[in-house]
Amino acid sequence: MLQSETAQKTVHNTILPLTLTGAIAKIRGKTIVGPINLTIGPQGFTIVMGPNGSGKTTLLRLMHGLQRISGGTVTCGLPDAQARVRQSYVFQTPIMMRRIVVDSIAYPLRLRGVDKKTARTKATDWAERVGLGHALDRPAPVLSGGEKQKLSLARALISGPDILFLDEPCANLDGRATREIETILRQAQAEGTRLVMATHDMGQARRLASDVVFMYGGCVHETGPATAFFSGPTTPQAAAFISGDIVE
Amino acid sequence: MNEITQGLAEAGRLIFSLDPDLLEIVALSLRVTLSAVVIASAIGLPLGAWLVVNRFRFRRHTIAVLNALMGLPPVVVGLVVYMLLSRAGPFGVLDLLFTPTAMIIAQVIIITPLIASISHQTIRDLWAEYHDLLISLSATRRQRIAALLWDGRRALLTAMLAGFGRGIGEVGAIMIVGGNIDHSTRVLTTAISLETGKGNFAFAMGLGFVLIALAVLVNLTIHSLSRTERASVW
Ligand SMILES: Nc1ncnc2c1ncn2[C@@H]1O[C@H](COP(=O)(O)OP(=O)(O)OP(=O)(O)O)[C@@H](O)[C@H]1O
Ligand SMILES: [Mg+2]
Numbered sequence: 044m045l046q047s048e049t050a051q052k053t054v055h056n057t058i059l060p061l062t063l064t065g066a067i068a069k070i071r072g073k074t075i076v077g078p079i080n081l082t083i084g085p086q087g088f089t090i091v092m093g094p095n096g097s098g099k100t101t102l103l104r105l106m107h108g109l110q111r112i113s114g115g116t117v118t119c120g121l122p123d124a125q126a127r128v129r130q131s132y133v134f135q136t137p138i139m140m141r142r143i144v145v146d147s148i149a150y151p152l153r154l155r156g157v158d159k160k161t162a163r164t165k166a167t168d169w170a171e172r173v174g175l176g177h178a179l180d181r182p183a184p185v186l187s188g189g190e191k192q193k194l195s196l197a198r199a200l201i202s203g204p205d206i207l208f209l210d211e212p213c214a215n216l217d218g219r220a221t222r223e224i225e226t227i228l229r230q231a232q233a234e235g236t237r238l239v240m241a242t243h244d245m246g247q248a249r250r251l252a253s254d255v256v257f258m259y260g261g262c263v264h265e266t267g268p269a270t271a272f273f274s275g276p277t278t279p280q281a282a283a284f285i286s287g288d289i290v291e
Numbered sequence: 292m293n294e295i296t297q298g299l300a301e302a303g304r305l306i307f308s309l310d311p312d313l314l315e316i317v318a319l320s321l322r323v324t325l326s327a328v329v330i331a332s333a334i335g336l337p338l339g340a341w342l343v344v345n346r347f348r349f350r351r352h353t354i355a356v357l358n359a360l361m362g363l364p365p366v367v368v369g370l371v372v373y374m375l376l377s378r379a380g381p382f383g384v385l386d387l388l389f390t391p392t393a394m395i396i397a398q399v400i401i402i403t404p405l406i407a408s409i410s411h412q413t414i415r416d417l418w419a420e421y422h423d424l425l426i427s428l429s430a431t432r433r434q435r436i437a438a439l440l441w442d443g444r445r446a447l448l449t450a451m452l453a454g455f456g457r458g459i460g461e462v463g464a465i466m467i468v469g470g471n472i473d474h475s476t477r478v479l480t481t482a483i484s485l486e487t488g489k490g491n492f493a494f495a496m497g498l499g500f501v502l503i504a505l506a507v508l509v510n511l512t513i514h515s516l517s518r519t520e521r522a523s524v525w
Contacts, residue, residue: 138424
């Protein structure tokens with residue numbers, strides 16, 4: 044009994060692949076996003092791009108389970124209850140708890156029953172990795188916009204998720220901080236975390252993407268490997284978006 | 292006007308002579324209301340938070356009823372508790388009528404809706420802020436309530452102080468269930484009521500000023516305690 048259980052665990056060790064089949068998100072009866080057919084495979088760094096209001100945030104929330112699904116399915120390799128704790132999400136607008144930095148970063152571990160001392164030690168490590176080592180005792184709500192985003196990233200990574208969703212995590216960061224974050228994301232990827240990130244920064248997309256999802260009008264307009272997408276987009280909207288033209 | 296100045300003088304005399312009767316009355320007032328606030332908070336704060344994080348069929352109605360109960364007339368509460376605790380009542384065997392415990396019970400009933408309702412409003416705002424994060428981190432219902440109560444503790448203190456204010460100045464219910472018995476269930480408000488009835492206006496005024504001073508003192512103490520904890524950013 045025990046043995047077969049262990050064997051099962053190694054087979055379904057991760058929540059990936061994550062598959063959306065005809066997934067639709069409606070808000071007050073209006074379809075915001077979908078129907079979406081998309082598979083997030085076991086490896087890589089997916090970049091979600093598209094103009095403002097094209098549905099990037101809604102798509103990420105749908106995959107993470109924050110947005111209620113109104114049609115179709117989102118399935119993954121683990122039962123729902125287990126899948127939930129293996130994912131993390133970095134919000135477009137950082138959510139700061141009314142706690143000091145170190146306790147904010149430690150919070151996901153505390154929720155999982157890790158004792159205070161261990162959680163704080165790990166949180167201190169993570170704070171230093173994202174460059175918040177100097178601000179451990181500061182109340183999280185008084186951090187600058189960029190610092191809040193760094194805190195969000197540390198808080199999302201501390202639980203060692205299978206998959207991490209990021210919604211424009213570098214929007215408020217300067218060039219140097221952006222590079223630091225990118226380094227951390229690459230490290231997380233090397234350690235086995237699957238990354239799905241929305242961004243408007245074309246340079247960043249080119250640097251990080253292994254594959255691209257181009258959103259347009261609430262649907263996946265074009266998707267494929269990054270090299271192919273950037274060198275030869277197949278739709279005029281994607282081509283215009285890449286070259287920096289205004290997409291109508 | 293004359294009676295007010297006399298009242299002030301009387302209050303000064305009572306306080307500075309450390310009148311033993313006065314001290315006894317003040318001590319009982321504090322004991323009854325502080326106990327009631329602690330018990331009402333233990334019920335009302337989690338209840339307020341629970342109503343925020345749970346969606347159920349009659350949620351709106353429950354909240355409306357709770358808000359209405361804030362205005363519960365103390366005299367009626369006193370009457371109901373009296374009937375429940377009297378010899379013939381269902382809890383008569385406990386022999387609690389005309390004891391401080393009966394007064395605490397009555398005040399808990401009066402204060403709990405107030406604390407639950409105010410805390411509900413505070414926590415609702417915090418929940419709107421935390422919602423996505425706590426769902427994303429898959430916090431359990433209990434963990435959500437704990438996070439909201441802990442992070443909202445400063446605002447919740449205000450709810451508790453409001454409860455204290457209502458309890459310490461309340462006379463209708465404790466008069467009925469306590470009976471205003473000298474050296475046993477007499478508190479500041481019932482003593483004031485008694486002295487006024489006897490025509491001892493200056494003495495009643497004196498007690499009144501002591502009551503106000505007590506309320507202010509408790510509020511100041513709690514506020515200074517909570518402020519020294521950390522910077523006042525939230
Ligand atoms: N709660 C909501 N109620 C009504 N409409 C909504 C709601 N949330 C999103 N929308 C609409 O859905 C569309 C997609 O929004 P979404 O936030 O997913 O876009 P986005 O691609 O992330 O945009 P941005 O680049 O500006 O972040 C928008 O037109 C938006 O107005
Ligand atoms: Mg967005």
